[in-house]
Amino acid sequence: MQDKSNTWSGRFNEPVAELVKRYTASVAFDRRLAECDIQGSLAHARMLGAQGIIPREDVAAIERGLNDILEEIRTGHFAWQLDLEDVHLNIEKRLTEKIGDAGKRLHTGRSRNDQVATDIRLWLRATTDDVLSRIHALQLAIVDLAEQHVDTVMPGFTHLQVAQPVTLGHHLLAYFEMLKRDAGRFADARKRINRLPLGAAALAGTSYPIDREHVARELGFDGVCENSLDAVSDRDFAIEFTAAAALLMTHLSRFSEELILWISPRFGFIDIADRFCTGSSIMPQKKNPDVPELVRGKTGRVNGHLLALLTLMKAQPLAYNKDNQEDKEPLFDTTDTLLATLEIYADMLRGITVNKDAMRRAATEGFATATDFADYLVKKGLPFRDAHEAVARAVRHAEDAGCDLADLDLTVLQGFSPLVESDVYSVLTLEGSLASRNHIGGTAPQQVRAAVTQARIYLSSIA
Ligand code: ARG
Numbered sequence: 001m002q003d004k005s006n007t008w009s010g011r012f013n014e015p016v017a018e019l020v021k022r023y024t025a026s027v028a029f030d031r032r033l034a035e036c037d038i039q040g041s042l043a044h045a046r047m048l049g050a051q052g053i054i055p056r057e058d059v060a061a062i063e064r065g066l067n068d069i070l071e072e073i074r075t076g077h078f079a080w081q082l083d084l085e086d087v088h089l090n091i092e093k094r095l096t097e098k099i100g101d102a103g104k105r106l107h108t109g110r111s112r113n114d115q116v117a118t119d120i121r122l123w124l125r126a127t128t129d130d131v132l133s134r135i136h137a138l139q140l141a142i143v144d145l146a147e148q149h150v151d152t153v154m155p156g157f158t159h160l161q162v163a164q165p166v167t168l169g170h171h172l173l174a175y176f177e178m179l180k181r182d183a184g185r186f187a188d189a190r191k192r193i194n195r196l197p198l199g200a201a202a203l204a205g206t207s208y209p210i211d212r213e214h215v216a217r218e219l220g221f222d223g224v225c226e227n228s229l230d231a232v233s234d235r236d237f238a239i240e241f242t243a244a245a246a247l248l249m250t251h252l253s254r255f256s257e258e259l260i261l262w263i264s265p266r267f268g269f270i271d272i273a274d275r276f277c278t279g280s281s282i283m284p285q286k287k288n289p290d291v292p293e294l295v296r297g298k299t300g301r302v303n304g305h306l307l308a309l310l311t312l313m314k315a316q317p318l319a320y321n322k323d324n325q326e327d328k329e330p331l332f333d334t335t336d337t338l339l340a341t342l343e344i345y346a347d348m349l350r351g352i353t354v355n356k357d358a359m360r361r362a363a364t365e366g367f368a369t370a371t372d373f374a375d376y377l378v379k380k381g382l383p384f385r386d387a388h389e390a391v392a393r394a395v396r397h398a399e400d401a402g403c404d405l406a407d408l409d410l411t412v413l414q415g416f417s418p419l420v421e422s423d424v425y426s427v428l429t430l431e432g433s434l435a436s437r438n439h440i441g442g443t444a445p446q447q448v449r450a451a452v453t454q455a456r457i458y459l460s461s462i463a
Contacts, residue, residue: 007089026325027080030087032332034073036122037087038066040115043218044198045106053109053208058102065099066091086325087119088112109208110201113232113320117197120327122219124241127335128190134342135183135248136459139176141346143455146172150452151445153430154269154359155368162366165430168354170443173451178251180458185244193237196221200231203319229319235309238331242306245338246299252345253299256292259352263289268358273351276344291348298337305330363430364404367395372427372436373405380419390417404428 006015016024042063049059069091072078084090089112096103149168156166196219199205199212205228212224225231262269272289280286308330316323370391377387394416398405405413406428414420426432438444 006083021082021085024085024322025082026086026328027082027084027090029328029332030116030325031073031080031090033087033116033119033123033328034078034091035070036119036126037091037115038070039122040118040198040219041091041106042066043215044110046218047211047214048105048108048208050214051209051211053210054102054105058105061099061102062095062106065095065103068098069094086112086116088115109206109210110198111203111232113202114197114200114228116324117200117232117234118219120331121193121195121197121221121237124237124331124335125190125193125220127339128186128193128241130339131186131245131335131342132183132190134339134346135179135186136463138342138346138349139179139183139455140459141349142172142176142179143452143459145349145352146170146176146448146455147452149354150448151434152354152356152359153363153434155363155366156443162362162368164371165363165368165433166443167434167445167448168359169445169448169452173448173455175251175255176455179248182244182248182251183462185247186241189237189240189244191222192240194220194222196224197231197234199224200228203229203232233316233319233321233324235313235324235327238327239306239309239313242302242309242331242334245334246303246306248338249295249299249302249341252341253296255345256295259292260289260296263287267362268355269362270355271353272348273353276348276351291344295341295345298341302334302337305334360430364406367398367405369405369428369430369433370395372433373424375436376424376427377417377419382417382419387417 006012009015045054045059045062045066048054049056069078072094078090078094080090081093084093092103092106095106146169149172152168153165154168154171155162156164156171196212196216198215199210216222216224225234259270259272261267263272272291274287276289276291277287278290280288309327312323312326312330373394374384374387374391377390378384382390394405394408394413397412397416398408401408406425410420410422410424413424427436435444435446438446440447
């Protein structure tokens with residue numbers, strides 16, 4: 001009657017119900033942790049051997065057995081069993097099948113609670129490194145595109161209305177800055193990911209003479225989790241990672257929103273290579289920017305994962321609770337979404353062509369140099385508020401006349417302020433406006449060129 005194959009069957013009078021097995025099993029998704037689980041077990045076993053807690057021969061057998069299992073998993077020959085609940089018990093059972101009693105000694109001084117926390121941290125550390133290198137590649141694609149457009153004029157917007165001329169290079173480098181902060185957040189989160197829970201055992205530590213520092217060193221952790229209760233129950237690191245991911249996705253969602261507008265025929269600022277778009281099954285003329293639209297859409301799902309993880313943790317008493325098993329799917333889906341998005345984005349940016357004429361035309365259509373005109377009058381001695389008023393009247397006049405400020409005759413402009421002289425036209429042109437914003441962080445081509453250089457120095461410093 002008792003299912004003797006079950007790890008804890010000695011304690012129970014009846015086998016676990018089939019439905020409950022299916023409900024509680026995590027092996028379908030946590031098998032992704034298999035390599036990290038083996039890596040953690042190898043370090044644990046070697047420490048047990050070095051401390052004389054298990055015999056050296058057993059350590060050798062465990063090493064051999066786990067390496068064989070690793071091979072079985074990599075080649076797709078490992079028979080995962082739902083009955084064995086999770087990745088940890090599947091691997092341990094197989095190890096015992098292969099090497100007998102030595103396999104049963106592996107779990108000495110350890111619990112699945114500190115084991116799983118270790119596995120996730122190992123896995124997330126590697127994933128964070130992957131994220132960081134993909135952010136880097138995306139930043140490089142942005143800088144390359146920005147460099148081609150240090151003096152390409154486009155309208156800068158506020159309220160999605162033409163505000164002042166900017167260069168496309170400058171606009172693109174705004175996203176470079178966002179990604180730089182994103183990289184900083186992931187690098188910072190990595191410090192707190194990279195701590196070893198093993199040794200906390202179930203929750204209170206263990207009575208064996210373990211050497212946690214030894215295991216930490218072998219696994220490349222910066223140190224151990226200082227409190228055993230915290231070690232097994234902490235998932236802050238997963239939340240921090242997901243928060244950083246949500247913010248990064250939010251940046252790319254904003255970028256996507258702009259690309260979607262820019263590619264629409266109403267703007268016509270850019271074209272995206274066909275391989276990133278699809279057509280319509282009914283409207284033959286359509287070319288839809290699916291990739292940026294999906295990036296915008298997938299941001300919602302990553303934001304959702306962040307909320308799921310926060311909610312998962314909010315009412316858990318110390319220490320481990322089975323709730324924690326629910327950390328994996330949101331985390332895995334976050335990383336899958338993020339890594340794919342970063343990769344496709346870098347690729348897509350290299351497939352963008354810019355319609356400089358359309359950008360320039362748009363910049364001349366919304367009185368983008370009106371502020372420059374006001375600043376010109378201020379420099380001639382008029383208080384800013386009066387200058388603002390004079391230029392507002394000039395704009396209304398130009399609007400009625402259906403032309404740009406720069407198209408108005410000198411005498412007409414002088415009608416709005418006697419301070420106007422013929423040199424006014426140099427500030428009313430787009431190039432004049434751009435060149436005048438020549439300070440750190442400004443849009444003057446000279447500054448954008450300098451910003452590109454700085455960006456490249458930054459990228460090679462962290463490569
Ligand atoms: N599959 C479990 C998880 O992901 C492993 C830890 C199980 N621990 C326990 N006490 N049931 O959290």
